[in-house]
Amino acid sequence: MLNRRALFSGSVATAMAASSLSKATGKEVPLDFDPRGTIGVFERLPSLQVESELEFITGYRSWMATSLYRQASKRSLDLLRLNGIDLSKDGDLDEIVGILTEDHTISMVVHNLERSQEQFWKLVKDECDRNADVLLEEMADAENRKPGRLLLNKDLDVPDYACYEIHIQPGGYVGDRFAGHIYFYGTSVVLAGGNQQDQLQVNWARGVPRPADGKVKRILDQGTSCGQFAHALKGRFPEAEVWGNDVAGPMLRFAHMNSLKLGKDINYVHELSEKTQFPDDYFDIVTSNLLIHEVPGEKIKEISAEAYRTLRPGGVYYPLDSYSGDQVRGTAMSHYNAWRNYRWNHEVWWMEYYHYDLAQAMREVGFKVDENGPKGRSDTTRNVIGYKV
Numbered sequence: 457m458l459n460r461r462a463l464f465s466g467s468v469a470t471a472m473a474a475s476s477l478s479k480a481t482g483k484e485v486p487l488d489f490d491p492r493g494t495i496g497v498f499e500r501l502p503s504l505q506v507e508s509e510l511e512f513i514t515g516y517r518s519w520m521a522t523s524l525y526r527q528a529s530k531r532s533l534d535l536l537r538l539n540g541i542d543l544s545k546d547g548d549l550d551e552i553v554g555i556l557t558e559d560h561t562i563s564m565v566v567h568n569l570e571r572s573q574e575q576f577w578k579l580v581k582d583e584c585d586r587n588a589d590v591l592l593e594e595m596a597d598a599e600n601r602k603p604g605r606l607l608l609n610k611d612l613d614v615p616d617y618a619c620y621e622i623h624i625q626p627g628g629y630v631g632d633r634f635a636g637h638i639y640f641y642g643t644s645v646v647l648a649g650g651n652q653q654d655q656l657q658v659n660w661a662r663g664v665p666r667p668a669d670g671k672v673k674r675i676l677d678q679g680t681s682c683g684q685f686a687h688a689l690k691g692r693f694p695e696a697e698v699w700g701n702d703v704a705g706p707m708l709r710f711a712h713m714n715s716l717k718l719g720k721d722i723n724y725v726h727e728l729s730e731k732t733q734f735p736d737d738y739f740d741i742v743t744s745n746l747l748i749h750e751v752p753g754e755k756i757k758e759i760s761a762e763a764y765r766t767l768r769p770g771g772v773y774y775p776l777d778s779y780s781g782d783q784v785r786g787t788a789m790s791h792y793n794a795w796r797n798y799r800w801n802h803e804v805w806w807m808e809y810y811h812y813d814l815a816q817a818m819r820e821v822g823f824k825v826d827e828n829g830p831k832g833r834s835d836t837t838r839n840v841i842g843y844k845v
């Protein structure tokens with residue numbers, strides 16, 4: 457398999473890459489870009505041009521998200537005060553949205569975040585399409601290689617709720633052959649370029665508790681996408697067999713290829729987290745990271761129930777996500793931002809999740825719940841942990 461990670465630019469590297477691909481596929485493979493090495497665990501994109509454009513957008517969004525967002529937040533408070541809204545209470549969302557949408561500063565912040573997001577998705581997508589032959593060959597070549605297995609299911613009945621272009625990613629998770637590449641490089645921009653060692657996932661994986669008896673033989677990461685959290689789990693529990701599942705084939709194809717390149721032994725299976733192929737009492741730990749805000753409420757409960765079924769007694773369920781239900785400590789701007797995410801960022805299930813009582817749903821499917829787990833994604837939230845007793 458071509459390992460662009462091991463190569464750096466220049467004619468020698470290009471020739472080596474082309475030759476290794478040709479060997480792997482038995483065909484003459486012309487290479488139309490110079491492999492350019494890595495930044496952290498990220499293999500660099502084929503062209504410097506696109507990489508610089510992405511970095512420009514990263515910087516622009518960081519400035520927006522700090523300086524301008526702060527001004528917009530202050531402005532939102534002033535506006536609500538002027539309109540006689542009592543900020544010690546949550547306030548009526550429709551009323552808040554109505555008032556804030558009319559303000560130019562606030563609208564500009566919101567729309568610039570969305571437009572720049574459209575831009576970076578498109579930049580990555582176009583770059584992948586331009587280099588389609590090479591990138592498709594890479595994924596195809598990786599498909600049957602070990603360590604780790606990739607179990608794709610071309611007959612999987614993908615539910616409609618999983619087909620939206622969530623966070624305006626073109627094609628969504630299931631509708632573009634390069635969805636994994638697009639998500640992987642695109643979310644790096646969202647994370648302000650600060651995740652080049654997958655350090656966020658590594659940090660979040662530190663919070664996953666061991667079962668009381670200390671035994672961790674098998675782990676499932678639901679909705680694993682590009683496998684970044686699965687990698688972090690393998691790092692934290694090297695003795696465990698780690699599985700990642702996802703409804704989207706393109707995400708898993710990228711994930712498996714990337715795991716191979718990083719030498720990580722992870723198994724991927726193409727299935728729904730609410731209906732898995734695994735037997736009862738199979739896993740010691742089941743996790744998810746950022747899956748449950750992207751499915752309808754009734755599916756969150758089904759996904760939790762499936763985690764409960766497949767966990768062994770004593771097993772731990774660790775669904776990590778943004779705050780919801782009682783954990784929401786709303787300011788006017790945070791409510792507005794939640795609505796913005798739903799309305800303009802195409803986070804179709806966000807408002808439903810925002811009001812969702814995750815702990816209660818987990819109790820209803822059988823878990824003993826600790827609502828006071830390790831610190832969550834913001835200073836005011838804690839992760840909810842389920843124990844199968």
Ligand SMILES: C[S@@+](CC[C@H](N)C(=O)[O-])C[C@H]1O[C@@H](n2cnc3c(N)ncnc32)[C@H](O)[C@@H]1O
Pocket residue numbers: 618629630657678679680681682683684685701702703704707727728729730744745746747750751
């Ligand atoms: C925001 S991404 C998850 C990010 C990833 N866990 C990480 O740590 O980087 C959500 C993922 O959930 C997947 N997904 C959505 N509904 C699903 C379901 N019912 N079963 C399995 N995967 C699902 C999507 O295809 C997508 O890859």
